[in-house]
Amino acid sequence: MADIPRPLNRRTFLVTSGLATAVAAVGANSVVPAVAHADPSPRTLSGDPFTLGVASGDPEPDGFVLWTRLALNPLAEDGLGGMPNRTVPVSWEVSSDERFRKIKRRGTVAARPGSAHSVHIELNGLRPGHDYWYRFRAENHVSPVGRTRTAPDVGTYGPALAMAFVSCSQYEHGYFTAYRRLAEEHPDLILHLGDYQYEYKKGVYNIPGGNVRDHEGPETVTLGNYRLRHAQYKADHDLQAAHAVAPWLVVFDDHEVENNWADDVPEAGSDTPTPEAFRARRAAAFQAYYENMPLRRRSIPRGPDIQVYRRVAWGKLANFHMLDTRQFRDDQACGDGYKDCPEASDPKRSITGDRQERWLLDGFRRSRARWDVLGQQVFFAQRDNTAGPVKKTSMDSWDGYVASRDRITKGWVDARVRNPVVLTGDVHAHWASDLKANYDDPDSKTIGSELVCSSITSTGDGKDSNPADQPFLKINPHLRFYNDQRGYVLTRITKDEMKADFKTLPTVRTHDAEASVKATFVVADREPGVKQTYLRPYDAPKLAARADDDLISETLRKESQP
Incomplete structure (x- = not known):
């Protein structure tokens, strides 16, 4: 249950x-x-x-x-x-x-x-x-x-579970072909990890080459605005196909309300700058979110508050711990962005809030599942963007809440969780990583695995990437894979392993793009960390060589867009 x-x-x-x-x-x-x-x-x-x-x-x-x-x-x-x-x-x-x-x-x-x-x-x-x-x-x-x-009976494992996860579908940036291709896979379960819809009015969030289509209406602030925006997205036939093929587990990130919000704190320059105005905006956004999602009555909003963190068991095979990393977090440290920020390590800071943290740690202690899966929104592993002694990380991710991350990982280690796996969205690219006891020591124990899905459309096409050339992977050896194309991740979960196919599309500017496997990683039972079993050859275009700093700057520029 x-x-x-x-x-x-x-x-x-x-x-x-x-x-x-x-x-x-x-x-x-x-x-x-x-x-x-x-x-x-x-x-x-x-x-x-x-x-x-x-x-x-x-x-x-x-x-x-x-x-x-x-x-x-x-x-x-x-x-x-x-x-x-x-x-x-x-x-x-x-x-x-x-x-x-x-x-x-x-x-x-x-x-x-x-x-x-x-x-x-x-x-x-x-x-x-x-x-x-x-x-x-x-x-x-x-x-x-x-x-x-x-779901299977609580006392059984059931057959292999075909589970897919997705995030970040900006309507203006492309067609939802990835949703269509996902529907054609006929999964048993789909997780949406946030940024299901975006709040901007037409002409605000633009990509190189121009947006493929336009939002209707103003920036979403009122209940009517959010209802219209959800309806525009839901009217898309590719998205409808994905909804109709399997049950979904949904959680929101920031754009379902407003970019980079945190608890009662709106984005800098917000159309709702006061706490009172922003809470009214949250109430409108959550009411529309509930109205447009297949959620249980426990998620009916109470004004500006909504209950979306929850635990769903898939028999004895897996527990899905669906998290809320927006509604209860402390505000981003050091003014947000990528920073060398001592405040990020403050032990009082939390991305989940105390009550959700206790609920999650209790779930680890009580779990008897083969796999404990965290369905959540923002990058979990440390991701430093500088090669020197200075550490610059994203204040919007778990790197901005280091003690909070440490408490969660210590919690699953102390509870002897058999196979902890974190699933993540938000960053508009595919990643795979090992989760470490100490990220500053590459030889420290690997204590879990993280799989990150790219966006459905957000930031447009992107391009194929050669993992061997990615400076993030060189600076952070626990990061094992990166690709900058749009797509989704399709997993097959058995008692013995979780296999993840990172699916990519060459373009989101047409309706007929096909999806293909860029890479496959496996997490084996009782063997934390990701192991690559397949990588599609990289057919590099003839481009001038670029310095690592230039590649990092390009990645951060895309992620720092709304």
């Missing part, structure tokens, strides 16, 4: 969400009566309301969350999708076969204007470790079909 750090009581759920809670446990062939319409006048929807697709998430052994949101016009300026101002009954059904001949659950839920006509259905009572198909109906309109899966 999922570990719920801070459950909501029933009254909070009913008042905040406006959803029909009874659908969570309905039996086969039963129907939950629709809530009475706010507008009783007879009307029909003027077109297809399922323009934003369908999704599922947070699987457990006996169920999962189903999601959809009705929108006749995803780009309506008020963010309400062109829907009438009335409650719309939405029926749903779940089948054990894709032709819907074996219906296992069905019911009706109310899609209300106050929730932007989104619905979240929490199902239980299903069989562990099985595929299911689902669909929705509103009036005479039927949604696309989604496939999802329950």
